């Protein structure tokens with residue numbers, strides 16, 4: 383599965399948010415993860431379109447799609463130099479697909495701040511510096527290895543050295559590896575190095591209970607930094623989310639209504655994480671089951687079919703596709719067919735978010 387690692391300084395609310403996510407989610411699981419065991423939680427991705435489809439199809443059951451969140455606690459200043467269990471924590475970040483960076487934007491004298499005062503800009507800088515230092519370290523090792531090969535006449539290694547040196551220079555200027563590739567080749571080259579600042583990032587401003595809209599200047603600091611990086615920001619209050627997560631369906635709705643909210647902050651966060659990972663959803667809608675399936679943006683029909691079963695991909699003939707809006711507007715498949723809104727698509731079709739699909743395949 384695809385996963386987001388939750389990072390941030392100690393005492394910013396990572397565990398609070400992680401626990402809320404997993405207790406609100408359908409399932410949660412703890413399983414070993416490298417040498418130490420940070421928590422891994424599998425959560426359902428909320429999607430109101432499932433309800434809309436179900437209202438038409440009336441299936442026996444529904445299945446939402448899921449993503450994983452990993453609580454990566456323990457990142458501190460000096461981690462890249464091996465401070466604390468620094469290197470292990472950085473290793474955990476290496477193995478996630480995207481980074482959710484939690485930033486403390488609440489004042490609370492009862493909650494100690496590691497640096498003595500709440501300062502989102504400084505906190506972000508500390509974490510981002512550790513990530514960049516770790517990448518510099520990785521690149522230096524790669525350069526040494528590549529230089530050896532280059533001396534023995536390896537042309538490709540020479541190019542590698544040049545690329546790594548350029549990226550090192552950019553990192554030293556405060557750039558992130560994700561913004562450094564100049565072409566597709568470089569992007570793939572860099573991707574395979576699993577550098578930490580190459581991963582997409584989303585900032586979470588963890589606000590006080592009385593600042594759900596994120597009006598505090600702390601949040602403005604986060605927004606400013608995120609905007610400069612082209613990253614997204616989700617404003618949530620971990621403490622309130624933890625309370626909401628304890629409620630069951632009806633109580634939750636009542637609570638949200640009372641607060642004047644459409645949905646919980648966690649639902650927003652989970653969806654933002656899904657988007658950050660570059661994921662979209664297509665549906666299958668039958669009387670047995672209405673189900674959401676996850677693909678990466680840009681996936682073509684046969685590979686999308688392969689998510690259901692590898693035989694669907696191997697024997698792919700065609701896909702019957704109805705756009706989500708059409709499906710709903712025509713009150714289901716037969717209505718869409720009558721209006722000529724069901725399309726037959728071939729191997730090159732790029733699946734769109736919300737497509738309702740039925741695959742034809744050879745066995």
Ligand code: GDP
Nearest residue numbers: 392393394395396397398488490493619620621
């Ligand atoms: P972590 O070290 O980043 O995982 O932080 P925790 O989730 O353990 O939170 C540290 C402390 O901050 C705990 O005592 C939480 O109850 C408290 N905390 C977390 N989120 C909030 C919040 O939104 N508002 C307030 N006032 N306290 C919070």
